[in-house]
Amino acid sequence: MCLGIPGKLVELRQQDELMMGKVEFGGIVKEVCMAYLPEAEVGDYVLVHVGFAISRIDESEAEEIFRYVDEIEQLSGDADEPPALRAAEMHGEGDGS
Amino acid sequence: MKYLSEYRQPAAVQRCVAGIHRLVTRSWNLMEICGGQTHTIVRFGLDAMLPSRVRMIHGPGCPVCVTPVEMLDKAIRIASRPEVIFCSFGDMLRVPGSERDLLAVKSAGGDVRVVYSPLDAVKLAARRPERQVVFFAIGFETTAPANAMAVLHAERLGLENFTCLVSHVLVPPAMQAVLGSPQNTVHGFLAAGHVCAVMGTQQYEPLVRQFHTPVVVTGFEPLDLLQGISMCLRQLEQGRSELEIQYRRVVRPEGNRLAQEQLRRVFTTVSRKWRGIGEIPASGWALSEAYARFDAEQRFDVRDVVAEESSECFAGEVLQGHRLPVECPAFGSRCTPEHPLGAPMVSGEGACAAYYRYRRQPV
Numbered sequence: 001m002c003l004g005i006p007g008k009l010v011e012l013r014q015q016d017e018l019m020m021g022k023v024e025f026g027g028i029v030k031e032v033c034m035a036y037l038p039e040a041e042v043g044d045y046v047l048v049h050v051g052f053a054i055s056r057i058d059e060s061e062a063e064e065i066f067r068y069v070d071e072i073e074q075l076s077g078d079a080d081e082p083p084a085l086r087a088a089e090m091h092g093e094g095d096g097s
Numbered sequence: 098m099k100y101l102s103e104y105r106q107p108a109a110v111q112r113c114v115a116g117i118h119r120l121v122t123r124s125w126n127l128m129e130i131c132g133g134q135t136h137t138i139v140r141f142g143l144d145a146m147l148p149s150r151v152r153m154i155h156g157p158g159c160p161v162c163v164t165p166v167e168m169l170d171k172a173i174r175i176a177s178r179p180e181v182i183f184c185s186f187g188d189m190l191r192v193p194g195s196e197r198d199l200l201a202v203k204s205a206g207g208d209v210r211v212v213y214s215p216l217d218a219v220k221l222a223a224r225r226p227e228r229q230v231v232f233f234a235i236g237f238e239t240t241a242p243a244n245a246m247a248v249l250h251a252e253r254l255g256l257e258n259f260t261c262l263v264s265h266v267l268v269p270p271a272m273q274a275v276l277g278s279p280q281n282t283v284h285g286f287l288a289a290g291h292v293c294a295v296m297g298t299q300q301y302e303p304l305v306r307q308f309h310t311p312v313v314v315t316g317f318e319p320l321d322l323l324q325g326i327s328m329c330l331r332q333l334e335q336g337r338s339e340l341e342i343q344y345r346r347v348v349r350p351e352g353n354r355l356a357q358e359q360l361r362r363v364f365t366t367v368s369r370k371w372r373g374i375g376e377i378p379a380s381g382w383a384l385s386e387a388y389a390r391f392d393a394e395q396r397f398d399v400r401d402v403v404a405e406e407s408s409e410c411f412a413g414e415v416l417q418g419h420r421l422p423v424e425c426p427a428f429g430s431r432c433t434p435e436h437p438l439g440a441p442m443v444s445g446e447g448a449c450a451a452y453y454r455y456r457r458q459p460v
Contacts, residue, residue, distance in 0.1 A: 002133055002158070002239040002291040003446075004317070004347075006100035017253055018216075018246075026098040033216060036242055036356045045100060047294065047347050050186070050236075051214025052243040054353055055294040057100055061345040065324055069109050072116030072327055 004049040006057055009034075009042055023048055100346070104318030105141075113323040114146045117330060124150040125333050126282050127326060128275065128418055130268060131289035132159030132446025133317050139451040141319045143326075151330065154282070154418035155451075157271050158289055160236045160264075161188045161444035162416060163371040166406050168264045169194035171399040175231055175262060176202045176209050178397065182225065184218035185233040187211040191434075191443045195404040215247035222251065222259035231393045234261040239291040241265050241382060242356035245363040248384070248391050260393035263383050266369055268292050269300045270380035276308040280419060285329040287315040287322070290344035295360075297352025301340050309338045316344035363388050372406065372440060373413030410439035415448050422449040429453060 011022040012034060021034040023046060030051070037053040040046055045057040129135055135155045138144050144153040157163055173194050176183035183199070190199045190211065203209040208228075212218050215232055222230035234244040244261065251259040268289055275281060288301055293314045301312045311332035315325030325343040332339060342348050362385070369381030384392045394400050406412075409427055414420040422428055422441070432438040434450055441447030 002131055002160075002237055002289060004239070004291045004294070006098075008099070016250070018250060033214070033243070033246060035246060036353055036359075038355070047291070049239055049291060050243045051216060052246065054239070054242065054291070054356065055347045055349075058346045062100060064345060065104070065320055065343075066109065068324055069113050069116070069320070072120070072324075073112045075116050075119045 002049065004047045004054065006045050006047055007032075009040055009044050009046050009053070012040075012042055021053070023053070101318060104316075104320040106320070110319050110323060113320060113327065117151075117323065117327045118148050120327065120334055121148045121150055121330055122334060124152075125284045125330060126152045126154055127285045127287060127329055128154040128156045128283040129287040129315070129322070130156040130158040130272060131292070131317075132162070132444065132448070133291075134158075134287060134289070134315065134322060135448050136446055136451050137317055137319060137322055139455045143319060143322055147326070151326070155415070155448040156275065156418060157371065157374060157416040158237065158268065159416075159441065159444050159446040159448070160240070160266055161192060162412065162440040162447045163266055163374065164189070164192070164235050164264050164440065165370040165372045166193075166195055167370075167402050167404040168262070169198070170196075170404045171394065171402045172233055172262055173197065173199060173202055174399050174402065175393055175397045176207050177205075178229075181229045181231055182208045182210060182221060183231050183233070184210050184212045184221065186235070188444050189233055189235065191437065192440045193437060193443075215243050216250060219247050219251050219254070219256065219259060222256050223254055226258055228258060229396075230259050231397075232259070232261045234263045234265065237266060237268055237289070237292050238296045238360075239289075239294070241360055241364065242295055242353070245359045248363050248388055249359060251391065252388075260391050260396050261384065262393040263364075264369070265364065265382035266371065267366075267380050267382065269304065270377050271371070272301075272304055274374070274377050274380075275417060276304065276310060278417065280417075283310070283418065285311040285333055286313070287325045287329060288312050290314055290316045290321070290348055293342075293344070293348045293352065295353050295356050297357075298340060298342060298348065298350050305338055305340050311338045312340050314340075314342045314344055314348050316347065371416070373410070373416050375413075406439075412439035412441050412449070415441055422452040423456075425449070
């Protein structure tokens with residue numbers, strides 16, 4: 001229900017007194033209400049929920065997670081060995097839920 | 098797709114899992130609050146990759162699942178009226194009311210339509226002035242701004258044939274109810290990233306302080322969840338309880354202020370009944386006095402509808418994290434997504450549906 005999908009803002013315009021935009025999700029373009037994100041500019045990535053952009057995606061923060069993975073990997077400890085990862089299952093685009 | 102696929106990379110996931118295994122020395126129970134997160138966890142088998150001492154408990158964060166049965170009955174009564182076009186998110190159509198569901202109303206000739214955005218319902222009302230268009234406004238804080246904007250837009254267009262059946266629920270009071278329950282076994286929370294994208298994170302500070310429980314605001318992809326889990330476990334292992342944000346690319350501490358402003362205008366905080374859980378004080382939003390003319394409950398006079406839930410379904414236990422879906426005797430036999438006894442089997446985000454789809458056998 002709180003599914004939010006990141007997409008690229010490709011067009012902005014005013015319609016019926018509402019700020020509207022077009023957002024591209026991996027090739028699919030949808031109409032999105034931009035009223036809650038007036039600062040967004042064409043080219044920005046935004047998070048869309050039920051046809052509304054609710055947040056701008058911060059590109060610099062988006063990479064932070066990979067630095068964290070490096071950091072956590074360096075931890076030493078005495079805990080259990082991890083099970084083998086079912087790698088095949090991690091592939092593929094999907095619902096992004 | 099950018100900002101999705103990179104957070105599913107097997108190598109990074111594997112490294113994060115390995116790190117988690119190294120940091121855990123004791124037994125911990127973590128609850129992910131949001132049904133979207135439950136689905137990622139079960140779909141990708143993230144819980145099975147964690148150390149055996151870490152248990153993921155699935156929380157009540159599925160608005161379809163917690164919408165009370167009488168709200169469904171009200172929806173069904175309104176949707177059955179000949180002058181009404183009843184618009185809803187698709188998930189709600191198969192949720193059983195006390196006697197039937199909205200899909201049954203549709204097959205009996207009712208005009209029930211699925212919309213993607215609440216604004217689609219407003220557009221429909223503008224196009225069909227001779228009909229009454231009713232939108233079923235459910236959801237958590239993530240969805241409420243869209244529903245608020247539908248009301249504001251209908252007002253701007255001067256529409257008199259648009260109303261909402263509002264059943265909004267709020268996350269922090271539900272977390273408070275879980276932590277305050279004498280049966281609580283949760284040591285740390287993953288809070289719902291998209292709810293916080295709207296509301297910000299300050300609302301969680303009192304919970305962290307009152308219950309000395311770590312809360313990590315977390316995203317929805319496998320790597321997001323594993324990072325959130327590891328941040329939460331690190332706090333627990335170090336004896337800390339703090340509010341942290343994992344999902345920084347989307348969530349700012351202050352949230353979306355414009356959305357919050359409109360929410361305060363359109364809605365007012367009310368006590369709500371949660372399906373399977375019961376009444377939680379100050380746990381929902383209804384239309385404020387100023388927008389009462391958009392209230393479908395008033396226009397169609399359904400405020401007095403009351404109903405009882407199916408006694409066979411123990412959704413309440415599942416929604417509070419006390420039992421797993423597979424422990425239900427009806428799971429997968431008398432209760433399936435085609436013939437659900439309770440809402441968590443219907444919704445794309447219900448815990449029962451996740452287990453039915455990805456894990457009919459316990460791992």
